[in-house]
Amino acid sequence: GQQLNQSPQSMFIQEGEDVSMNCTSSSIFNTWLWYKQEPGEGPVLLIALYKAGELTSNGRLTAQFGITRKDSFLNISASIPSDVGIYFCAGQLGNNNDMRFGAGTRLTVKP
Amino acid sequence: DGGITQSPKYLFRKEGQNVTLSCEQNLNHDAMYWYRQDPGQGLRLIYYSQIVNDFQKGDIAEGYSVSREKKESFPLTVTSAQKNPTAFYLCASSGTSPSPLHFGNGTRLTVT
DSSP: OOOOEEEOSEEEEETTOOEEEEEEOSSOOSEEEEEEEOTTSOOEEEEEEOSTTOEEEETTEEEEEOTTSSEEEEEEOSOOGGGOEEEEEEEESSSGGGOEEOOOEEEEEEO | OOOEEEEOSEEEEOTTOOEEEEEEEOSOOSEEEEEEEOTTSOOEEEEEEEETTEEEEOTTOTTEEEOOSBTTBOOEEEOTTOSSOOEEEEEEEESSSSOOOEEOOOEEEEEO
């Protein structure tokens, strides 16, 4: 099945900096999801987007569902050391068995 | 607390042996899934089940088998036919679509 194109693959930033990552696809999706995974654990849902153009925030995190339905971005403002982890995007067209995942963005935050 | 429990966290097996990974959920979710995660790749779907006693192959089902005898449980067997079984395996569940997946904490399988 088709995977999503997620970029960047990795980011090394200083504490306090803002972060931006995105996912694109050649296919449209009805739902975009952003997950965070810490070492040795399962992904945890950060934000779910259900409508094209939707902009949703969760604390310092903001995500948008692209108007074309083929992309989404996630921003993290004022990063802190506990933001370290791998961030995954996921797109869903219909049922959950159709969900596709990006390869992840590995975020490192230097204190 | 409601959630998904995967066990064991680490598993070591010799090549040629079958091994079963456990996944239990108490979220009352109908649907359950197994994903495989390899470094630098997105999650890939192995099998999924939308209801008890029914399951379907995902994108990479070869060398794997599952059962769904109870709503709460969806064990995955990695058979000797799986060519490259060493990986991190994630179980997930969800309510009625569209509904986000909730993941367990994974089982890291190493086959030597």
